[in-house]
Amino acid sequence: MSKQTVLTGIIVEENSIFTLAELSRASGKPAEWILTLVEEGIIEPVGDDQSHWQFRGHCLRRVCIVQRLESDLGLNLAGAALALELLEEVEALRNRIAILEQ
């Protein structure tokens, strides 16, 4: 691979839409597992019928975090969903503290 090449990517959260298959590949988990995340309300698809489901870019991060919490800490989906929400809250609070402590 040439070291001179400059790779240009896209910002996942803004310009990206994932199909079920892409989300499955990106997280290394089967599509059935992704469907259970939809059932749990962790991610929301856009589009009506399941074969054309698409997911907005920000879903990828959630899927990956839930997958890691499940496999590394043994959480079930409901627990991982709760942890995910609390983590997002903690993140926002930590950021707030950093601003206030400036």
Place this chain on the structure above:
Amino acid sequence: MGLARDASQDDIKRAHRKLARKYHPDVSKEPDAEAKFKEASEAYEVLKDPEKRAAYDRIDPNLKAGQEFHPPPNWDSGFEFRGGGFTGAGGSGFSDFFEELFGQQGFRGHATYGAQFNAPGQDHHAKVLVDLEDAFHGATRSINLQSPELDEQGQMRITQHTLNVKIPKGIKEGQQIRLKGQGTPGMGQGMKGDLYLEIHFNPHSIYRVEGRDLHMQLPVAPWEVALGATVKTLTPDGTLDLKIPAGANSGSKLRLKGRGIPGKPTGDIYVTLSVVAPPANSEQAKALYKEMASTLAFNPRAKMGV
């Protein structure tokens, strides 16, 4: 894991779960969380299996009770991992020490896949630190990544590679850049996997980032807030004149609209004024302070009633 050598399997599981929750990279903000998490996972991988534990005990008879388990350094940053969690499925995320001990049996089979077998390559994920200024102007950064790759013998090897990556203008903390075809090569006719780079900003000496907004403290003199003034302030785009209204005070917040990280919408910069009292380090300065004290009759604690 800080356990005695004769710890029971239950003790081991409990200790591991505690450490794993404490240091899981998604949960912990400690700078070396990922290394500590892997360390604990490795130790647990050995200890939870009675056979492996026996092998480990045999290999290192000099290990004292409670002695720490040390993985090699520098295996936490810039390390790509697959969608298998930080623990790594089958050992790709484990250190050389661990692999020497227990081998790489999980991967030996790969080389025997026939040419008929087509499968897309795996996607990889990595975290990358960039400067806030890169998000302002866009930049090309060369990024060093370590990733496990299969060699001709089908063995896992940690390889280093450098990628030159465009950091798009306007990217926010925590967003990911998707680089198509930079993951694991596919098998047969399968497409290459993608590489996802999660962007984080290096801590900045002046700005705190919140989405596309920036927050900063601006030191000002007492007369600048009392009388109002136009002072110079910094933005990542250069210096700027900031008008301070008369009657402002320490803690007053001013908004520089549209001066934050560019995008739709562009962020703002919030400037919090911080009044600095000039030092009374000369006779003149002391005289001025004394004059203020007698003329202003100012009690900053009036609201407290003292």
